[in-house]
Amino acid sequence: MENKPTHITLQNFTTESGALYPDLNLSFQVFGPELNTAPIVLVNHALTGNSQVIGKNGWWNDLIGENKTIDTNKYTVLAFNVPGNGNDETIIENYLDFNARDIAKSFIEGIKFLEIKQLYAIIGGSVGGGIAWEIAALEPTLTKHLIPIATDWKSTDWLIANCFLQEQILNNSRKPIEDARIHAMLCYRTPKSFKEKFQRTTNEELAIFNVESWLSHHGTKLQKRFQLSSYKMMNQLLKTIDVTRNTGSFEEIVSRIEADIHIIGINSDLFFTADENKATYQEIKKYKNNVSYQEIVSINGHDAFLIEYNQLDKLLAGIFQA
Template sequence: MLVKKHFFRFTKGEIQFSTESGYTFDAIQVAYETYGNLNRKKDNAILVLHALTGDAHAAGMYSSRDPKPGWWDPLIGPGKALDTNKYFVICSNILGSCYGTTGPTSVNPKTGNPYGNDFPPINIRDMVRLQKILLEYLGVKKLKMAIGGSLGGMQALEWAVTFPDSVETVVAIAATHELSPLAIAFNYVGIKAIESDPSWRNGNYYLLGQPVRGLSLARMIGTLTYKSHELFKRRFSRNMDAEKGLFLAESYLEYHGESFVKRFDANAYLCLIKAMNRHNIAEPYGSLEKALKRIKAKVFMVGIDTDMLYPPDELRSFIKQLNTAGGYGEYREIESYQGHDAFLVDFEKLSPILNEILETSVQSTFLSESPSL
């Protein structure tokens, strides 16, 4: 499936977009891709929401020479779980990233230089509100589904709360409504790794080069939380990388750190990590119960049994609270030794779950039915 990246741009004079922190952008750009076609009723759209360092390239290839397709290609396309013969699938790069949507690497119209550390604090609601503007531009009035893993799952849940009349079904994979204290602690270590690098220069590093050592270390720390004990045991054991004189586990982390700094920006990483840390769907409403009572979509949460960032018990707890508040929630679980990243790897396990959810969403399901926990 050959695809094309698109860009949606608007100025403050056309659409005023302000963050919850109070910053109004003079201009905004959103990078996005679409797969399939919007039907006449405009009711077949599925919004795919990417994770922390992902991008809009969820499926397909730009040309036959591409080394690999998009990151969720096994799930998106003709005849696949997110069937583009039936659905109009959209994926956009999130606000604050560095893959085409306005973020710290973008040029600030006021200065003519990259925003850098002057990029305003953002949150996940800001990301979702910008996505809503994109969907209106594309002619989508209501989503059949909002779906994502990790940070993408947090966005999907925020869609259900912020725009309750605009989405029918939400699928949050390996995600909950807020980060756990342990996840925040891991993120903090990554933040300090970057800020402790002498090349950080308080985020003003674009003329001299980014803090490679700090960003690489932050990625290594993050990678540990995305995997599992069983994965490291199976893949590496205590074997050595003879060429580098390192354990294979050490060499693996070095590779991920080195490759990450070539594709991502330190300011963008901090911007998004801090947005995750701060996020809580209850914040604007005073309590989680009040936030949950806003949700009209059917909510499906998919846990991963070896996920240390979003343990299954936390997902089950959210579903119970949603149902107690009068909403509709169901829980599914993937058994995998891959850890948190299973949603990017175990497609053969995720695909049938998505097929079932989409079939369920087509049928008439009433809130009085007993959801699965």
């Protein structure tokens, strides 16, 4: 069964920066069995995603659904919209009020409102995986499995630099969403993937290279469905992932997390690099046994977590077919 977004009002929500939101709208969707009748999997969306995980316009239809890797016959799938992501009426203009941990806190409040005592798994890719890390750091006993994909527990200097450029484009361009998206696609894919896809071919009708036509198409497509305030908000969250900020050392935080941690990197990811993921795994392994690192092998870069479903199915099978 598929539900339309349901809304919760979080009252007197104060962000880490001290901004008070007397009424913060948090919307969510539930797929599969009713809440609290089956093991619950929380799915966190990425930058341009939303709570529509499956169904028409579902962004993870190949991974989640009836008889899929995360089988909605067996698992209840819960997905929140990041407040301000544009999928509901919530518009947040003061995006600098928020960081990734604030969104994690809002999701935790939503989980408590829904009277969920424990999650079977939290899974998310990219910024959604960063928010998953933040949730586990705040509530170390909440989930049995933590599955961060194509992400990390912190925004690196390289990632912050790219987010900085994104913000410059979003604030200064005449066509902010289109231009920011064009730049972002260069981070989400790889030189090898472009070479294989385009082979320096041209669009004779437009008299431009096909790679240019493809990038313009992606920019225009996003502009039609995404709001500027939403892009600024999501970019700000991507820049501010850090489970250790004002809290303690990484060792202290991870040692408290009871969940099995399943880190999944992508060998060609230019955004959240495999090297960072491996370093995170090696660090955690020093003081925690129930951690693993697996890798998607693909030329498609960061976007491989939305493309390589057969590999993801194999990497996740042991968690969801147990």
